[in-house]
Amino acid sequence: MPTTTWNRHHILSLADFTTAEYNAVLQTAASFQEVLSRRTKKVPTLQGQVVANLFFEPSTRTRSSFEIAAKRLSADTLNFAAATSSMTKGETILDTAKTYLAMGTDIMVIRHKEAGVPQAIAQEMDRLGVKVSVLNAGDGQHEHPSQGLLDLFTICSLIDPAQPRIELLEGKKIAIVGDILHSRVARSNIWSLTASGAEVHLAAPPTLLPKFFAEYLGATDSENLKSKRLFTHWQLEPALENADFVMTLRLQKERMTAHLLPSLREYHQLFGITRNKLKLCKPNVKVLHPGPVNRGVEISSDLMDDPEFSLIQDQVTSGVAVRMALLYFIGSGRA
Amino acid sequence: MPTTTWNRHHILSLADFTTAEYNAVLQTAASFQEVLSRRTKKVPTLQGQVVANLFFEPSTRTRSSFEIAAKRLSADTLNFAAATSSMTKGETILDTAKTYLAMGTDIMVIRHKEAGVPQAIAQEMDRLGVKVSVLNAGDGQHEHPSQGLLDLFTICSLIDPAQPRIELLEGKKIAIVGDILHSRVARSNIWSLTASGAEVHLAAPPTLLPKFFAEYLGATDSENLKSKRLFTHWQLEPALENADFVMTLRLQKERMTAHLLPSLREYHQLFGITRNKLKLCKPNVKVLHPGPVNRGVEISSDLMDDPEFSLIQDQVTSGVAVRMALLYFIGSGRA
């Protein structure tokens, strides 16, 4: 493991991540990636510690990824799913979190459909003076930092597997395509990618693109944003032109009922990524998607499965290594 | 670990618990509490044993507490939740239990909305001549012994953390306030607290207080009850006067639909515990609640969060230590 000093106690947002922090995560994830290629994929780092997955919003993919990551660090895991919980008995979210604290939880991984819930729980833990760390696993339309970091790791370790570092993205052109407005994944990626020195191009129908970026990104945070490297487009083509990487976003079908979109077919025609449209990009362009994918909507089915272009499976694999790194940093600070 | 001889194979009720048993639990829980304060919170006591949580009634809090306790004893845990089970396929409860027995379960932790289910399963296990232990994690309105024991441990270890023992409660005045009639928590606490030599004062609206105590506590058990130390009140004030501890109970909102209560607001006015009402008690009075709490109903929100008075978080922490002790006693008897 690298000997980087890590001072962040909770991981809630990428808005104020430093270059040193990004690189610490990338470097540590790379060494865990190596652990995962061994036959025995476990390390004793978090033995005896309890990682509670408090998922107030259902998720199989992200919860399983955190669960595998925690188990490979030898932690004990607890799963809380809101559906079967005492939440239905009217307890507040903070009380639920404090109950898990009192039971001896060391790290809380929290997903909630409302923005700000992990932050509120982290504040309460700090106010109580306890050592519990909170990791935001997706809060409403706000942020999904571990997804942003795993996307970053996927890209950087493609460029230099041995020494993935954020500087590798300097000057690269990255397109993010789809429902930017409602996407916590897009928001976390905008922070990490602009911090890397990449040029970030957002493409979406006008109804799915934020009008006021300062507001979208949070007034207090927007200073950190290297806004000169952020561009928005109402068409796909200018975003794709000469792009090195294309990130497509999942289209929530609920957006249609809200009349923000004409039809899935038209959306696919205009913003769906296909092999043909990729011809506008650099020749060795790669495509990412946070999953789960609506095949034939945001990306064509054949492209998704094409190992020449698609990094989608690598993202999932990177997710375990990156989450191990995050749990390692916030978990071993508690000595 | 203490070297007390433990003869009880199942833990179903506190009605016939002896002073020696109470003290064995308190003393062992205290040593596990110490284990939980270490960085590595695991002991190998139940390695290779299987603890099955058979929760026919949903519960996150109690199930998680038992799950952490089992994992910290290095047991393997299985969770069964009725919602997704073959129960919907018409299998009987006893057959479900026997299936878990046949799979090699060593300890069954059982919750059911009907009183007597854990007892029935324990009897069946004994009839079959197998070594499986049954732990009642709440059966209908009957008992919740691990809750009674963790409340006892919370109080006793507040008085003497190094040597918590039931004799410490001799002569203390303890008020139990709320829906006594329908509460399995109250029933288990009445057994342990009256056995301790404390004076127990029950306060509730007439509709939520049992009329016939022998019947309420079970005809065969009532001899054990030190009834001269049990008092009932239709008002809150006489119960609170000079009390050392106040236990509030969760108010099931279903009671309202059954016309047993006028309104939540009126209930809070009459029986809700507030800082102001606590002035009737001893100056260093402490408040307990089994959780989850309806803030502003059975207890005011500020009082619940006040570390000067509230033991609610300590109860949750005690729960893990006490459940480790119970699993230890019934689990290690099986050599």
Added chain:
Amino acid sequence: MPTTTWNRHHILSLADFTTAEYNAVLQTAASFQEVLSRRTKKVPTLQGQVVANLFFEPSTRTRSSFEIAAKRLSADTLNFAAATSSMTKGETILDTAKTYLAMGTDIMVIRHKEAGVPQAIAQEMDRLGVKVSVLNAGDGQHEHPSQGLLDLFTICSLIDPAQPRIELLEGKKIAIVGDILHSRVARSNIWSLTASGAEVHLAAPPTLLPKFFAEYLGATDSENLKSKRLFTHWQLEPALENADFVMTLRLQKERMTAHLLPSLREYHQLFGITRNKLKLCKPNVKVLHPGPVNRGVEISSDLMDDPEFSLIQDQVTSGVAVRMALLYFIGSGRA
């Protein structure tokens, strides 16, 4: 452990199982059965490996059995239940499987209500050139190989506990009674039992018996079937006459709504197994049922609980040992 060479990478069907494979499973299960009788029931065989239970169709019994088996081999387990999954978000089953692959799953245990899903996933894994093994835990009305193998183990280890082997069934008469047509359990058992050299007698009402056996068993597979040892009956009696073992099948109550059956009462009268009807069989006949049982429908309640006749609990216990053997074979091939 036996030193048998095992070449099968996935376990999807018993149609093409060889005698050597049956015996390797029986012998290995016998040694794990011995492990399970020890106080510490764990072996380190699959330490650091991940077994994912992907249950697209809910099941408590089979999922718990695989989970215990995996934990006793020291594997880490992940549970996926379709109800709370991203499946509801429109992802395909193959994409879900590939996500678990990318997270580092070593063995996928798959149940689905459609026949062929585990096969399709196994094919996809092979196409991708990855080492992941797929174990069919029940696919529609097709097969349930681990159930067939545990039934075989239950019977063979009754005859010779020290050396269970398929040859022990040569010349035995085995009746399978009930809803053959829709039963994946029956289909798997027909393959193993006819391969053993036993005489297999199927008894069911005409509406629940397949008309065309080649089609029922799969055209390509039917050559392997020793059809001369397979007999069908529309009445129970000829199947029971001199039988050594009687396997009853669970009656899905949905069959009634589909007008395939007159009434539960009439079904029980005609095809329900009772002590009285067993008088037609060999004196030491034994009864099996895959569970969960509808007491008083396919088997009388008293017979089910009679240790003289019933092997139902032994089947559940055998299930853990047999599944440990299967996970051992497909898991340790991945060196």
